[in-house]
Amino acid sequence: MYTPTKSAALAAVLLGLFAAASTTAIAAGIADTKHNLSVTGTGTIKSTDQTEICVFCHTPHDAIKNDNIPLWNHTLSSTASYGTYASPTFNATDAADIGGVTEGTAAVSNLCLSCHDGTVAVNSMNNPSNARPTTTMTGGSGAGSAFIPAGNSNLGTGATALKNDHPVNFTYDGALVTADGGLKNPASLTGVKLFNNKVQCASCHDPHTSQDPTGMAFLRVSMAGSTMCLACHNK
């Protein structure tokens, strides 16, 4: 009869610990991401004096008044138009330009574009923290080194900005499944997320953490084997 030795048992324990540790590394908290814009940030763009992390995006009080967004604290962009995705086989009928929104009409995707269209300083807040009312930045472009520079992370503005990106801000429901013929049932999606039944940037991205072992694209599901795409598309 085989009796496991002490070292084999120890190896098994260590293997278990390793598996736990690597899972943690993939789904690390916001502190280890480029969205930690505080002094402890690990990215290039970060504050020189602000120790809080959530404040750049959320506040417990005096948040932007809008029933569709979570206690939002970052100044929204006043960009008038981003354009909308179109193709002969795109079946969604309510995809609307998310430019030109006001405090009360912003969609979840506007939260991302409040920094990622490059027009608003990342340290521009509705309600700065009482403990540290000033927040100066380093590593960004423009005034106060506080703007996301031109490049991949800057989706830009104007009538073609979102034309070449996966569509957002449209309803994904049973009628769309029927019209498209190649979509999963939106009531039973795994990993990805809809907001008031709509696809938004945060359907694919979790701004707090990433499940993608290959990088920091803040993805809800791994892109290995295009798993995330297959969470919605039957292809």
Ligand code: HEC
């Ligand atoms: C860079 C911007 C950003 C930062 C920083 C940030 N969040 Fe968020 N958060 C968002 C956005 C955008 C949403 C809406 C999309 C979503 O639900 O994923 C959100 C949604 C949430 C929600 C509601 C949805 C859910 O997951 O339950 C909670 C709670 C939350 N954030 C907590 C926090 C806390 C706590 C911190 C700080 C440790 C933090 N966030 C930091 C951008 C941010």
Ligand code: HEC
């Ligand atoms: C408060 C400002 C802010 C908000 C709001 C914000 N981001 Fe970011 N995000 C940043 C900054 C700054 C970076 C780092 C950019 C760089 O280094 O060029 C970043 C990086 C990223 C990256 C990684 C790019 C890379 O180079 O790896 C992704 C993906 C991303 N953000 C997606 C989102 C999405 C999706 C949302 C909304 C759900 C969002 N962000 C909301 C500020 C923000």
Ligand code: HEC
């Ligand atoms: C259908 C899923 C999906 C949606 C919706 C989506 N993204 Fe992404 N995004 C991705 C994937 C996947 C990547 C990684 C691409 C890569 O590795 O080349 C990515 C990458 C990014 C990056 C990193 C830069 C780059 O081009 O690689 C940023 C910034 C970003 N997304 C922001 C956004 C914003 C803002 C929105 C909403 C306007 C959005 N995303 C909507 C799936 C999505």
Ligand code: HEC
């Ligand atoms: C949260 C669910 C979701 C995820 C995740 C997702 N998609 Fe989509 N995607 C949709 C829906 C819904 C549509 C709209 C389908 C329609 O109207 O015909 C769409 C549209 C598209 C279209 C345009 C179809 C057309 O007819 O013009 C393409 C291509 C596409 N997605 C590819 C991808 C790829 C590649 C990924 C992974 C990076 C991805 N999608 C991830 C839900 C998703």
